[in-house]
Amino acid sequence: DTGVSQDPRHKITKRGQNVTFRCDPISEHNRLYWYRQTLGQGPEFLTYFQNEAQLEKSRLLSDRFSAERPKGSFSTLEIQRTEQGDSAMYLCASSLEGSGTEAFFGQGTRLTVV
Amino acid sequence: QQQVKQSPQSLIVQKGGISIINCAYENTAFDYFPWYQQFPGKGPALLIAIRPDVSEKKEGRFTISFNKSAKQFSLHIMDSQPGDSATYFCAAGGTSYDKVIFGPGTSLSVIP
Numbered sequence: 001d002t003g004v005s006q007d008p009r010h011k012i013t014k015r016g017q018n019v020t021f022r023c024d025p026i027s028e029h030n031r032l033y034w035y036r037q038t039l040g041q042g043p044e045f046l047t048y049f050q051n052e053a054q055l056e057k058s059r060l061l062s063d064r065f066s067a068e069r070p071k072g073s074f075s076t077l078e079i080q081r082t083e084q085g086d087s088a089m090y091l092c093a094s095s096l097e098g099s100g101t102e103a104f105f106g107q108g109t110r111l112t113v114v
Numbered sequence: 115q116q117q118v119k120q121s122p123q124s125l126i127v128q129k130g131g132i133s134i135i136n137c138a139y140e141n142t143a144f145d146y147f148p149w150y151q152q153f154p155g156k157g158p159a160l161l162i163a164i165r166p167d168v169s170e171k172k173e174g175r176f177t178i179s180f181n182k183s184a185k186q187f188s189l190h191i192m193d194s195q196p197g198d199s200a201t202y203f204c205a206a207g208g209t210s211y212d213k214v215i216f217g218p219g220t221s222l223s224v225i226p
Binding site for chain 2: 004006031033040041042043044045048055056091093102103104105106107108110
């Protein structure tokens with residue numbers, strides 16, 4: 001396991017469709033984070049899990065967004081009824097609890113809604 | 115509310131020069147301050163980080179200076195190289211703050 005893995009790397013979808021992204025964290029990391037990054041901006045926090053529990057959700061995460069981390073391993077982020085404003089890079093990161101949030105990021109999934 | 119401020123927005127430095135990026139934070143609960151480097155189309159990569167019990171940390175050509183009373187920290191890149199051209203993000207987090215909050219980023223271009 002060499003790092004955080006995200007799939008797919010790129011996704012183009014039509015407005016109104018649902019999309020799902022997957023993140024596989026570093027195997028020993030019990031914390032998993034989702035961030036969103038738009039062009040020219042820093043990553044914005046969306047939500048995070050400790051093991052399988054979703055402990056915090058940003059108000060950026062509208063009702064159309066849902067994230068899961070069954071069994072505390074990989075995580076999925078689903079966006080329902082996509083809108084053009086959802087176009088962004090979706091980044092996943094993982095860390096060890098107690099590490100002071102030393103988070104390691106994946107390569108991201110670039111979503112384009114047309 | 116922007117919890118982590120960063121300047122400048124962009125920076126052009128000649129090869130061999132020193133690149134300096136400054137950040138300021140507001141929340142005194144932060145006790146972990148990483149810097150991330152991001153190349154186009156890639157995720158942010160952890161570069162170097164500091165905790166407030168030290169005022170400076172150096173790793174190779176990269177140095178973080180930290181001023182706890184002013185709630186400011188900065189990244190110095192010595193002997194800047196064209197390969198350092200990237201976007202740099204300062205961030206803040208910590209043991210009592212369960213996530214990392216990013217600054218808006220600095221686009222660094224190192225010209226030959």
